[in-house]
Amino acid sequence: QTVVTQEPSFSVSPGGTVTLTCGLSSGSVSTSYYPSWYQQTPGQAPRTLIYNTNTRSSGVPDRFSGSILGNKAALTITGAQADDESDYYCVLYMGSGIWVFGGGTKLTVL
Amino acid sequence: EVQLVESGGVVAQPGGSLRLSCAASGFTFADCAMHWVRQAPGKGLEWVSLISWGGGSTSYADSVKGRFTISRDNSKNSLYLQMNSLRAEDTALYYCAKSRTSSVNSQPDYWGQGTLVTVSS
Numbered sequence: 713q714t715v716v717t718q719e720p721s722f723s724v725s726p727g728g729t730v731t732l733t734c735g736l737s738s739g740s741v742s743t744s745y746y747p748s749w750y751q752q753t754p755g756q757a758p759r760t761l762i763y764n765t766n767t768r769s770s771g772v773p774d775r776f777s778g779s780i781l782g783n784k785a786a787l788t789i790t791g792a793q794a795d796d797e798s799d800y801y802c803v804l805y806m807g808s809g810i811w812v813f814g815g816g817t818k819l820t821v822l
Numbered sequence: 823e824v825q826l827v828e829s830g831g832v833v834a835q836p837g838g839s840l841r842l843s844c845a846a847s848g849f850t851f852a853d854c855a856m857h858w859v860r861q862a863p864g865k866g867l868e869w870v871s872l873i874s875w876g877g878g879s880t881s882y883a884d885s886v887k888g889r890f891t892i893s894r895d896n897s898k899n900s901l902y903l904q905m906n907s908l909r910a911e912d913t914a915l916y917y918c919a920k921s922r923t924s925s926v927n928s929q930p931d932y933w934g935q936g937t938l939v940t941v942s943s
Contacts, residue, residue, distance in 0.1 A: 748929040750867070757917060757933040758867065769931070801867050809872050809881030809926040811857070816866040 714738060716804050718814035724792045724821055732817045733784040734802030740783035745804040747785035749778060752799045752816075761800075762787060789819075797821040824848040824932045826918045831937030838908050842937060844901040844918030852876075852896040855921035857930045858903050860914035860939075870916070871903065875924035886912075908941045915939075 715737035724730035734747055741747060743765045750758040760769040762778035765785065775790045785804070789796055802814045830842040842858070858870040871882045871892040880892050891904040901918055915938050919930035 746927055746929060750930075752867075757935055758930075759933075760929075760931055763922060763929055763931070799866075803867075803869065803929055805927050805929070809874075809879060810883075811869040811872065811929065812883075813859075813867040813869055 714806060714812060716802065716812045716814040718800075718802060718817045720815065721818045721820070724789070724796075724819065726792060726794060726821055728792050729788065729790045730792060730819065731781070732787045732789075732800055732802075732819070733781065734786070734804065734814050735784040736804070741780065741785045741804065743780065745785070745806075747778065747780075748803050749776075749785075749787045750801045750803070751796075752801065758801065792821050794821050824920065826920065826932065826934030828916060828918050828934045828937035831916060831939045833940045833942060834908050835943055836908060836910060836941055838941075840905045840908065840939060842903040842905065842916055842918075842939070844934060846899045846901065846918075846920065849920065851894075851899040851920075853924055855924055855926055855928055856892075856894060856901045857919040857921065858892060858901075859917045859919055859930060859933070860912075861917070861936070862911075862914040865914075868914070869930075872921075872926055873901070874926055879926055881926065905939070908939075910941050913939060913941045 717735045749762040752758045766778040915936040921928035922931040
């Protein structure tokens with residue numbers, strides 16, 4: 713199966729902006745992959761942030777946004793806060809009912 | 823309020839079998855495709871399987887194909903995962919997750935708290 717790539721780790725200063733990406737080992741991510749983003753803090757179930765590239769899930773602050781940047785899906789956090797420190801995962805649809813998660817990005821806010 | 827409650831996670835022996843269940847409430851279960859997603863200790867999320875709203879379409883990750891079977895009972899608002907030929911690498915927290923829609927191209931939306939499966943002799 714195709715590998716979905718994410719940065720293993722990233723750091724951002726409080727109040728800063730960070731963009732996490734979600735790519736493919738071969739090829740480009742498009743809206744046809746229905747990219748979604750999830751936030752997970754230790755010991756908790758994942759929480760949906762963004763689905764279908766750029767639609768925010770209910771209750772998600774508008775400082776979280778999704779897009780396609782170049783050949784990757786992207787999650788941008790604007791005005792990072794301390795409680796944004798989490799693991800972030802993307803998932804892509806490969807067709808025929810198959811989904812693949814990226815390896816996740818550990819975001820540090822410091 | 824959407825609730826997904828997984829059960830059935832235990833310590834199982836390599837080569838053994840296990841059946842996980844997920845009880846759903848707070849939404850129209852029959853309107854949603856459903857996923858199983860797992861997370862090995864200290865590792866990332868791994869998509870395992872999906873079943874369409876009516877159960878007529880199923881899909882699996884290569885790592886479990888031929889060993890795991892997903893099913894559902896819409897009359898009981900329940901999702902299942904039959905796990906056979908268990909391996910040590912199947913050790914993980916198994917999450918049940920509802921899709922946003924009935925379609926198989928609908929991603930996991932809301933997640934349960936998971937049930938822990940440990941495969942060890």
